[in-house]
Amino acid sequence: MNRPKIAIVIVTFNRSGYLQDLLVSAAAMETDPHAIVVVDNASTDDTQDVLASAATSFPAGMLINHQLKTNTGGSGGFSEGTKVALELGADWVWLMDDDVEILPDALEQFAPWMERFKVIHGRRYDFDGTPFYWQAKFNEFLGVPLPYSGKQFNREGFAVTNSGTFEGMLIKADIVREIGLPDPRFFISWDDAAYAWLAAQHTKVVYVDAFVLKRKREQKQVNLGIRHLNDGSPLFRFHVIRNRAYVGKYFREYGKLNRFGFGLGTALTFAKEIFRLVVVQHTLKGFGDLVRGFRANRALWRDKTWRPMDPADVPAQLTNDR
Template identity: 50%
Template structure:
């Protein structure tokens, strides 16, 4: 039986208790943004049982900022400072591990450049008895509705850019992706699919994790605004959609990490060389468009090619294996 065969259409779990939830935050050298997020958690009602902060070896005053909130946050704060910068992927993997080890029933993942709507946890908890992998909505920096590509074209392993943005009377839409800027996930799913893969470092890690979750449960995005982005990002306004500026590091990992996705697809028997290759070509083309029209430069293409080159090493690595289920890890 495959994971897809075991996937229930809908799951009813226990009633939601805010104290069983943990907010897991990943931060790196952005103490000002982190402070704003923690101030929003201070105003939350209800509050989660724990707040876990994973600090990716920041060199600013992040540690002091965290300690300044310990007594005033109104919930238990756990601070985990990494020895090195493990990227967003490593940070979220560690944050989820800490939250899981705390016994959390629900884990709410966040970057440091958002703030929580005061009743955000109550809004997410409203859906918790029904679903086990939930994504709320976000306001953008300017207060507009932030659109997130909640579905992927599975054979291509790329987001579907024009999936409908509106909701019907049900208040939710089924998704097969994920975003660590607000993913709300039940520990049973984490047990089954394991921790997020830290090898991605940045990019595609949350899409992959959300896709894995959608294979074992009904994953949804709900019509509830629960977060607000607090950092402005340069964008190209295409009318109905926007394309954000990027960086050379992102360009490299966008292409390199296609190889990790390929390995997961192969391990689950869903890999089509032709269609996946088309998805990689479309991704490359999108990054060229981002360079030319958002950042208005031709410099940076070398990082795309370097990512493809290093991805071939991952694709041919005989020691590569997917992240194990936590149930399997516990049994060893």
């Protein structure tokens, strides 16, 4: 049986130092991927120089430098990168931010799970070497992913979820063709959770007890026991409230939207972001970002022209190797 073609999709913006470290780790992988697609979101630093230098560390044609003319956010970058990966004939797409490094045996760790599931999240180490906390499952009444127990893995070493993160989501091309490309309209925030939720309407989405990545960027955070709460930027605060409307519209497409419960979930999200400002960042200075996000949220709910991503826009499966 042929080895599946795994394309790594990295989205980067003005973080050439992190990108350089990530590409060094990619070059040290025990098994080569089919392709590494780096989507440069119109960076203004030396990202292009880093990519040119790194190209010599990979077989010819493996490292794809896909430079965008404008910054489309993480959402737009992952949408474009997934499209490019499938055009290159990838059977699987492994999505990741630029501020991680790949553990050398990552693909070997994924291999047995790829025989059983079609959307997989591996575990990550935090920047200090401790296991990074990410365990979440959408509460569909509230429309928000809630953390669950740290002892979430079953005896076989996996947990079924319906949420996800683009900091390490591995998705089979067949599922992308069923649900469409990641939605670039999110720009940032909720895009990965909503995309995994969409996938979960078609297949099992799992979190497996196998370490594949390490986070490199240190963030200001507060440990709440059941989860860590990181700091957030003004862009994040705006979009985390605005994009609730996009999540709700996808829920409605699948008949899962409870308007009362979802509204309550939005109120809880707003309250959580105020808590984040006060407890993590020790300020209320970003409150206006949340208010602007809420106004934009209301406008999106009134938009009657919105449609979900069209699976017909996903590149067809190639019959021959590139």
